[in-house]
Amino acid sequence: MIGSIAHFHLQPDEKVIMSLRRHPIVFLAEAAVIAILGLATVLAYFLIVWYQPDWLTGPISRPLLVLAGSAYLLLVWHFFIARFVDFYLDMWVLTTEKILNVEQHSLFSRTVSELDLAMIQDVTSEVRGILPTILNYGYVHVQTAGEVKRFVFEQVPNPEAVRGKILQLVEEERRRTVAAKPALDQK
Amino acid sequence: MFTLPLYFALIPFVVVVGYVALMSFLNIVHIIHYGATTFVSFVVTFAFLVGAAGICFVTYNRLLDTDWRQPVELNLVPTGFSDFGKFNSPQP
Secondary structure, eight states, rough: HHHHHTTTTTOOOOOEEEEEOOOOHHHHHHHHHHHHHHHHHHHHHHHHHHGGGGGGGGGTTHHHHHHHHHHHHHHHHHHHHHHHHHHOOOOEEEEEEEEEEEEEEEETTEEEEEGGGGGGEEEEEOOSSHHHHHHHHEEEEEEETTTSEEEEEEEEEEEEHHHHHHHHHHHHHHHHHHHHHHHHHHO | EEEEEEGGHHHHHHHHHHHHHHHHHHHHHHHHHHTTTSHHHHHHHHHHHHHHOOOOHHHHHHHHOTTTTTEEEEESOOOOOGGGGOOOOOOO
């Protein structure tokens, strides 16, 4: 976790409160689909055994089938690591000063944006669906002042607690700002 | 009808292997660059490399006894899918 956060430039007195990724079940669901795609080769093998056993012994058909099956499995396996990278490099970091939003759209497309806590006006958490309700994961929408676009924490674990933590940090940030203002005015 | 040696079938396979190797390398570089210090990313990367090596090893093992120089008859007019397993080297 530290290695991921080390890429972001934090202020000297800024502390990381929490860093979040999507709930692991999101990746496990994708991994299950990839596993099914991989197991399709086993199904294809048995179909060939039942309907065209000659193909498995032919001096030309056999190597062609092995090459095709191997290429297919390598592509599926590559799909697995590509999905993992996409899952793992999407993250949201909550610090005492701001929220960092890192989105890995594809291998060559990455967006890092940040939002000052002082800009936050409204925070909404949302859990929708049977599985998200059972496993307690969902969305946290962060609305900023004067901005149409919202920051969205997607499919993060325990969105209610995340929402509460953001609101608490926003409140602390406002108190610090109010406390610092008279001192600045006196100068 | 014309004939080609069987090793021509390796060309598309090598293209796929090259593509997978390149993209996998880039994905692993991304993991290392942005978050390699976690146990989870290490385990997943290790499992991926072991799996890819396993697929390549099994493929190599299954193809050890293949005569790659044997000619393959290619008929531009389809003769039916069931002929696939009956390929044989053309008689001299």
